[in-house]
Amino acid sequence: MEKIVKKTVLLFLLILAFASCTKNKELLFDEANLVYVEYQDSTDYTFATRPAAVVMDSIVVSYRIIGSVSAKDRQIKLVPTAATTAKAGYHYKVGTAVIKANEFSSKVPIYVYRRPGLKDSSLVVVLQVAENEDFKPGFPKRLNYKFTLTDVLKKPSNWETTWVSYFGSYSEVKFKFLITATGKTDWNSSPLPQDSRYLSQKARNALLEYNQTYGPLIDENGQQVFFP
Amino acid sequence: MNFKNNNLSSVFFMLSLFFFGSCYKDHSNKDLAPTNKIDITDAKAASQFVVFQGDSLKLKPTLSQSLSSNISQLEFTWIVYNNNGAVSLAAPRIEISKDYELKYLVKGDPFILGEPYIVRLGVKDKTTGVTSYLNYSVLIGNKYGTGWLVLEDKAGKGDLSFVFTDFTAEHGIYTDRNTAAITGPRKLEITPFPVTDDISTTGKRLYILADNGSQEYNYLTMVKKFDYGFLFFSAPAIQNPTVMTWTSQYTYSGVRSAALGIAINNGKLHSNLVGGFPGVKKWGDVALNPQGNQNYSLAPYVVGGETYPAIVYDNTSKRFYRIQAYNPTPVAGTLEVFPSGSTSGVSSVFDMNDVGMTMLFQDSADVVNDYNAIMKSVDNQAYLLRYKTKNSATAPTITLGKTLMNAPGILNYSAAAGSTTTPHIYYGNANILSRYETSSNAVVETYSFPIGENITAIKYTKGYYDKKGPRLAVATWNGSAGKVYYFAINANGAIGSYTNVVSGFSKIVDLVYKY
Structure with missing residues (x-):
């Protein structure tokens, strides 16, 4: 009887040992993409x-x-x-x-x-x-x-947070002038430092040239366009 | 008993089968017949070695064969590929020779300066198809890394020469590797620190300024990279460059880094901002003065330091201006006045905002952040102004001195350089080299070149490669030939006699120590 029990335990352990050799399933993402x-x-x-x-x-x-x-x-x-x-x-x-x-x-x-x-x-x-x-x-x-x-000229959504320090208060005439002077078309995103610096320089020089050629640029509110 | 005999019979039968089975004749092609073994060796393959651009890569390994001495049955193939860890797996294998002995001129493709390469010889025995290999590890170096770069005027066209540290020279370097002519060469500009402008790879910059069409060149190879106009967001309508350089505002771990680019074109300021943020950085538009106009004309000098990253001088208003580096204000990038007033004013000895003289020359002084400016007053007197680019809130003054100069011929100087180790300015007038001492306000030494051999350029370098003291390089021109004289400057700044002279130049316009 003791022999049978020993053999059974040995057989069980052998089965267990070989069963543990089963290859693990790889832990990969298999959810829906x-x-x-x-x-x-x-x-x-x-x-x-x-x-x-x-x-x-x-x-x-x-x-x-x-x-x-x-x-x-x-x-x-x-x-x-x-x-x-x-x-x-x-x-x-x-x-x-x-x-x-x-x-x-x-x-x-x-x-x-x-x-x-x-x-x-x-x-x-x-x-x-x-x-x-x-x-x-x-x-x-x-x-x-x-x-x-x-197709309507709209005040850029970030004018008061980004552009106001460079170009002052918004007016449509000023904005159109900026677009023409700089060639920039996307005004809704924040510029990189080198870009804002260049835009500021370019706009100031263009306004200087305009004022010297045609006299002061006046906006739709009757105010002279200037950059601070 | 019978059962035992049966078992023995079976074992015997199986062994017999194995035994006779092994007697089967082998008809396979897996015989171990000896083949010709090719052995390639070369001591040069043991470690990486440097080959300079422009030189020939010559390799001839030792070859031995185990069963033959016939070299005609061998096929040689030299290939090369980039061994940079980032690209080696993908790097294309390029065949450069089919000869036993390699002689290959390292110039242009497939070799890139500074990159490591594997040059591999494959020797194939055409009889057996067996190939043996030998790898060489090669680094493409630059023999123009340290030495004097010399800009010459050859009948109105620019060219470069290079004086190596052993005082041998190589001429015609520019025309050897560039096709675009430099018309009216004026000045060499190099940066001593790397610049990250996202236009090209981070590194030192080399600009050659000319009457028009100035360009940026590869600092290492001196091959043209960009036209002058390309370096600006909007190309200037008039190209008349006098300055194109970078100032350093900060030092990190002992290494200076570029902060602000300053270009002076047609007397107007353009600035360029770098500093780790993304995007292409180019020189901007013309800076306005504080009055909001362009009525100014800058002298061809710029200095910069920790507090004031750039200071320039306006010869129209006869005053200094400062330029800010990164600052989120709209005035950053324009010409700005210096602070004034009793608490924050920077001026005491003279007024930075109202000098009233014309700037003739400016260079570093013998104290870090200090600069000497040679000025001409309205009554044609030469003045030395000394100021610094660093101050503090508690000690705001940056003006240091104003001296009526006792320096004969300084108003008509042809070239000059400031010493950064002793209180001297070296200047040339005709064939006379003078050492002006700023501390005693006197010319304390002169050196005369042969009559008719006039000084055209002077450069001072403190950090000479041999670390045996500063050197002064003086270029001369006698109307038909140019020379560069080298003086070993002693601890007191004395010129003494020249130690080396290099000839074979045309008229030298400028020279810089490249390192």
Whole structure:
């Protein structure tokens, strides 16, 4: 009897020992792949800062995946939400929205068109990441990219925080002058130190030249344009 | 018993099978026939060695074969690839020779200055297909790393020569490696510290200023990098450069770093801001003066230090201005006045904001952050102004001295250089080299070159490579040939007699010590 018990225990231990040799399953991410808006989630776009000849432009939006890269290109599905007032295919068109093979992120162009109606109105586009066969929506708070689209000259959203120290109080005449003098079209983002320094120098020299040539530049409020 | 005999029979049968099975004739091709073994050796392959650009890479390893002495059955292939750890796996293998003995001129592709390479010889026995290899580890070096870079005017066109530390010279360096002509060469500008401008790789900068078309060159190879206009956000309409340099505001771990670029073009100031933030940095637009206009004309000198990263002099208003480096104010990058008043005023000996004289020359003094400026008064008198670029809130004064100079011929000097170790300014007038002592206000020593051999450029360097004291380099021109004389300056600043002279130059416009 004792012999049987010993043999049974030995057999059990042998089974246990060989069972432990089973290869571990690798701890890899095997959830569904997700995608989200990588950086900035909104912008204001106006054609008014571009030359009249520009009838089409693009806004580039970065998307990034959560999960593994793939050996094949994968589509990102972007759909306009109910808040969108612009007409797809007429005011805007989403370009190729693809995460390329072996890449984690992609820059998706959104083409915007200068339509007559934009001269007196501002439209909104909110593009939301939707589920498709390649991706599920990623971080819930980073699924939407919103932009406004107009052909009206609008005061940059960061004028009072960024530009006021360089150029003083806002006026439309001053802003148009700055656009012409510097050639800068995107005024909604914060400039790097070397850029703000150059813009300030360029604008001051242009205003000096204007004033010497044509006399003082007067804005829509009857005030002489000057930079502090 | 029978059971035991059966077992023995089975074992015997199996052993018999093994035994006879081993007698089977081998028809395979896995015979261990001896092959010709090629052995390549070279002591040079034991460690990395340096090859200078422009030199020939000559390699001839020792070759031996175990079964043959016929070299015609061997195939030689030399390949090279970049061995930089960041790129070596992806670096392309480039074949550079099929000869046994390598003779390859290291110039341009595939070799890049400063990069490590593996040069590999493969010797293949064409009979057996077996290849033996030998790797050489090569670093591409720059023989123009330390020495004197000399800018010459050859009938209106610029060229460069290089004087090595053994006082041998190589001429025609510029024309050897550049096609764009330098018209009206004026000045060499090099930075002693690296600049990170995100236009090109971080490193020291070399600019050659000329009447027009000044350019930036690769500091190591002296190959043209950029046109003058490219270095500006908006290219100046008139190109008339007199200064293009970088000042250093801070020192980290004993190493200075660039903060502010100053270019003076057509007498106007352009500045360039660097400092670790991203984006391309270029020189900006013309700076306005405090009156908001461009009515000024800057002397071709700029100094900078910890408190005041850049100070320039306006020969129109006859006053100094300061320029700020990084500062989030709209005036940063314009010409600004110096603080005045009883508590924060910087001026005491003379007024930085109202000097009333014309600047003729300016250079470093023998005290760190101190500078000497030679000025001409309205009544044609030479004055020495001394000031510093560093002050404090409790000791704001930066003006240090104003002296009516007793220095014959200084108003018509042809070249000058300030000593950074003793209180002297060396200046040239015709063929006479003079040592002016700022502390005693007197010329205390002169040296005469042959009559007709006039001084065209002077440079002083404290940190000479041999660490045996400062050197003074004086360039002369006799109307047909240029020379550079080298003087070993002693601890008292004395010139003495020259120690070396190098000839074979055209008219020397400027020279700098490159290190």
